[in-house]
Amino acid sequence: MPISILPPSPQEVPSHTDRYVSDSDEEMADAGDNDFTSSNSHSIVTPGETITSDPQWMRGHGTYIPPNSTTIISTLAGTLQKTNKLLSVTPLRARYAPEIGDLVVGRIVNVQAKKWMVDIGAAQLASLPLSAINLPGGILRRRTAVDELNIRTFFSEGDLLVAEVQMLHQDGGASLHTRSLKYGKLRNGLFTSLAGAGGGGAKRNGSGGVVRSRRQAFTLQTTAGEIDIVLGVNGYIFVSKHTITAGDEKDASITRLEESVSETLYSSENDVVPKDLMREIVRVGTLIRGLVLCSRSVDEEMVVRCYEVAVEMEAEENVMGDVLVGQGAKSIVENILLRIESGV
Amino acid sequence: MAPPPSLQVNLSPAELSFIRSSLAQTPPIRLDHAKGPKDFRSMRAECDVLPGANGSARIALEDGTEALVGVKAEVEKSQWRPVPGESARLTAAGEVTMLDVDDAADKDENTKGKGQNSWVEISVEVPGFRDDDALPVFLAAMLTETLLASGELKDRLYINNRFHWKLYVDVLLLSPLLSYPLSLLSMTTHLALLTTRLPALKSEKDEDPLFDDDWDASVQLYGKERQQIEKPPVIVLAMAVGSNIIFDPSKEELAVADAVLAVACTTSANSGGRIVSIRTVDPPSHLTPPGVPNAMNSATGGKVPTSSADALTQRELLSNSGVWTPPRGGMKRSLLSGIVKMVVEKGGVAEEVIEALQRVEIG
Numbered sequence: 001m002p003i004s005i006l007p008p009s010p011q012e013v014p015s016h017t018d019r020y021v022s023d024s025d026e027e028m029a030d031a032g033d034n035d036f037t038s039s040n041s042h043s044i045v046t047p048g049e050t051i052t053s054d055p056q057w058m059r060g061h062g063t064y065i066p067p068n069s070t071t072i073i074s075t076l077a078g079t080l081q082k083t084n085k086l087l088s089v090t091p092l093r094a095r096y097a098p099e100i101g102d103l104v105v106g107r108i109v110n111v112q113a114k115k116w117m118v119d120i121g122a123a124q125l126a127s128l129p130l131s132a133i134n135l136p137g138g139i140l141r142r143r144t145a146v147d148e149l150n151i152r153t154f155f156s157e158g159d160l161l162v163a164e165v166q167m168l169h170q171d172g173g174a175s176l177h178t179r180s181l182k183y184g185k186l187r188n189g190l191f192t193s194l195a196g197a198g199g200g201g202a203k204r205n206g207s208g209g210v211v212r213s214r215r216q217a218f219t220l221q222t223t224a225g226e227i228d229i230v231l232g233v234n235g236y237i238f239v240s241k242h243t244i245t246a247g248d249e250k251d252a253s254i255t256r257l258e259e260s261v262s263e264t265l266y267s268s269e270n271d272v273v274p275k276d277l278m279r280e281i282v283r284v285g286t287l288i289r290g291l292v293l294c295s296r297s298v299d300e301e302m303v304v305r306c307y308e309v310a311v312e313m314e315a316e317e318n319v320m321g322d323v324l325v326g327q328g329a330k331s332i333v334e335n336i337l338l339r340i341e342s343g344v
Numbered sequence: 345m346a347p348p349p350s351l352q353v354n355l356s357p358a359e360l361s362f363i364r365s366s367l368a369q370t371p372p373i374r375l376d377h378a379k380g381p382k383d384f385r386s387m388r389a390e391c392d393v394l395p396g397a398n399g400s401a402r403i404a405l406e407d408g409t410e411a412l413v414g415v416k417a418e419v420e421k422s423q424w425r426p427v428p429g430e431s432a433r434l435t436a437a438g439e440v441t442m443l444d445v446d447d448a449a450d451k452d453e454n455t456k457g458k459g460q461n462s463w464v465e466i467s468v469e470v471p472g473f474r475d476d477d478a479l480p481v482f483l484a485a486m487l488t489e490t491l492l493a494s495g496e497l498k499d500r501l502y503i504n505n506r507f508h509w510k511l512y513v514d515v516l517l518l519s520p521l522l523s524y525p526l527s528l529l530s531m532t533t534h535l536a537l538l539t540t541r542l543p544a545l546k547s548e549k550d551e552d553p554l555f556d557d558d559w560d561a562s563v564q565l566y567g568k569e570r571q572q573i574e575k576p577p578v579i580v581l582a583m584a585v586g587s588n589i590i591f592d593p594s595k596e597e598l599a600v601a602d603a604v605l606a607v608a609c610t611t612s613a614n615s616g617g618r619i620v621s622i623r624t625v626d627p628p629s630h631l632t633p634p635g636v637p638n639a640m641n642s643a644t645g646g647k648v649p650t651s652s653a654d655a656l657t658q659r660e661l662l663s664n665s666g667v668w669t670p671p672r673g674g675m676k677r678s679l680l681s682g683i684v685k686m687v688v689e690k691g692g693v694a695e696e697v698i699e700a701l702q703r704v705e706i707g
Contacts, residue, residue: 003384003700008404107354136643153643158633159356187358190375266643268357268635270365270666275373278366282377293406328386328406329376 045074045089052087060088096121096234098174102165103216105186105232106176108155114148116155118163121193121234124173128155128163132177134184136265154266160186160238162217162230182217186230188270189240190285194292218300220284220307224276227284231298239284241273283310290333309336353599353628357635357668364600364668368586375596382686382693384592387528389704391539399540399565401704403532407594410518411528413536419503419553420463420510459498459508464491466513468529471520483526486623487515487533490577490608493620497537497576500565504550509542523595524625526606530579531701537576538705540565575698577610577620582683583627584675589683591693601627603675609687609694617687617694624674634659635668 045051051063055070060083062076074080078091098104098120106118109125117125130143130151155161162183163176178184219242220227226242273281287306291298313336353360366373372381379385387405394400397414404410468484469475491497491513501509513536515529541562543555556562566575583593583601590597598604604625611617639646640658649655662669687693 003696004386005389005403005700005704006386007704008388008390008402107356109354136645150642153636153641156633158354160359185358187356187362189359189362191355191359264638264644267638267641268667269638270358270361272666273362273365275369278362278369279373279377282366282373282375285375286377329378330406331386332378 043080044078044092045080046077047075049074051080051089056085058086060086062089062091063087095123097172098122098126098165098168098234100165100168102233103162103230104165104176104234105160105162105191105230105236105238106234107191107236108157108159108161110157111151111155114151116151118161118176120174120176120232121236122172122174124171126165126174126176128161128176128178130154132166132175132179134179134181134265155185159268160191162186162232162238184265185268186238186240187268188243188273189228189238190281192237192239192285192288194235194237194288194298215300220304222277222280222307223311224274224280227277227281229284229300229303231300231303237285237288237298239281239288241271241277241281243271283307286329287333287336290329290336293330294333294337296333296337305340306333306336309339313339353595353632355596355599355632357633360600360629360632361635361666361668363596364585367590367597367600368588370588372585372588372590374590375594381588381590384697385594387531389532389535389701391535391705397536398542399536399538401532401535401539403528403535405523405528407522408519409522409525409528411525411532412516412518413529413532414514414516415536415540416512416514417501417540417542418510418512419507422460422506422508456499457495458502459495459500461492461498463498463501463508464488464511464513466491466515466533468515468517470517470525479521483529484515486526486579486606486608487513487530490530490579490620491533491537493577493608494574494610496574497565503545503553506550507553511540513537523593524581524598524604526625527579527581527592530577530608531697534576534578534698535701535704538564538566538701574610574612574618575702577608578694578697578701579606579608580687580693580697581606581625582687584679584683587679589679589686591686599628599632600671601629602671602673603627603679605675605680605683607683607687609697611695611698616690617692619684619688619694622684627671629671632668632670634670637662637667 051057051072051074053069053071057072059065059072060081062074062078064073064075065071066073072087074089076089076091078089081088081090096104104120104126106120106126106128108116108128109119110117114131115127115129118128120126130147133154135143135147135154161178163178164180164183165174166177167175169175216233217228217230220229228238228240228242230238230240232238284303284307287310288298288303291302291306296302310332355363363375374381374383376385385405385407387403389401389403391401392399393402393412394414398417399415400413402410402412466484466488467475468480468487470477470480470483473480475481497511501511503509513533515533517525517529541559541564543557543559544561544563545553546556547554580591581593581604582589582591583598583604584590585600585602593601593604604627606623606625608620608622609617610620637646637658638644640649640655642648649658659669685692
């Protein structure tokens, strides 16, 4: 079946009842004793909507009080959160807000004299100074004028890299570094973006995206070989063939980092990837995209579980002889989730 | 036409090389791994979405690309133009009416060749682009060309010697440009034309046209009673990677295409699939920067070539497939015929697509 056209999916009608903070007395009493709750976590407010006109509430992020009034108005489309007497709106989709220590996947947008500008899905481009990368050459050395001239041999426009947020500037821009053997240029694989779903909001309102502060880079065992998966906190994901890095060895001390910088660190040439492994890499990429379309959060456990079920289901289909082809990523993952939930 | 800025690829050479090598496998591994080379991306469609239009349709792809098409018909006064053999008839007005055949069955015969290209007007709106930007103009020209190619649609707009229908087709891309939209816009236009209804004509012959104001009595532009006529054409995109042919490529897949063809096809009840027009589309892959092989990269222990001629020679000698080299040249003849065959054969892409769209209309 080369083409499948479905009818439009039915829209969920949001309930318009009792979504706002009411200003009745009993509500006030109610709000008094359940502190730190997000009671109306499923009610969605839109920009310009009046949340409440009761002066007892304080305005938080995503809200606004016009001059000479006590009305609190939403400035974002998102879910309403109440923390004691503080009202805030968490946006449904937001750009990634960098935090120090985050593992991110980025793409070089432009090259400047001593730094690269990197797209990490945030409101501003992040900068990666030449001084924040491991220079090749095998010896610990200062960066020289030659390195500045050869800046494009390390990273050039379009290149993908995995890095860590080192510093945040006053204006919210981030500065990255790749001074670890785990970081650097990405190759031998496939990039997937969950743009918009990134950021800390993902876990709270369950709109999908990468979960922060779990294991972000891991290796998946498949029948065809090992696959490296990097889940950037910013929602950029890279799935690739597993490479043995010097970072795996325990003795790679911080002082000898430069020595073990391998020759292929800045290579833009792919190794030979066997066909079976290539198929598995593409499969993982599809599954991750499907997870986001089903608005699930993406973390190591979920990806591994989905992958296992997907392989299992394919094996069953092959035995039964009714191979389902031509489904989209979303319907595949829907089937998988159905099985996971019914099986447990 | 060079690809517009938003369709230009910003992928790294390593990614391009990976995608290309996966698509060049037999069978090709597509980015959506469950899809075969002839599979289209799944989509959601509905028709008759605009109450004020004569016909309308909306199609949304899974990745979020969405198109809306409205068809509006207006009665317009025809410009008189000489037709060979008509000068004799014009001398005696009485004879003209006698020559006209009243039979409705013969009406199609009667209007044959009387339509004019200017009776169909298509405007394409793509967010972020001006009306006179290359992309919307090119897309509109492609859609117009395919609709007018067979001459059936414009002939059907003929009312009488003095009046005709003018068809305005407004094509809107509702989402940002996530992939090359030609095929999506064409399918949506097809669906909108299938549902287009025109008021039933009450007046006769060369009178000023008078229409039945009962909308239930309106006639479909592509109605059931005209089963023998061709459906409006649909454009499908096909791309070649190595010796593989892939239909309906996504943006990333398009970025590694050797060549891209836009094939406009149609079907009719008696003759199966038929190709109306073929155009090549300049793939964005031609503008991608080549990857630097390790042997030429000083950061990986290689030696930078001393002159550009040297660099060129070294690149030509590259046997390593892990380095991205932008494709050159066009499509091989055997691939071209392969694509044509896959589109028009019995149960081929043309029939599948048009049948699937037909099912949406029936509901």
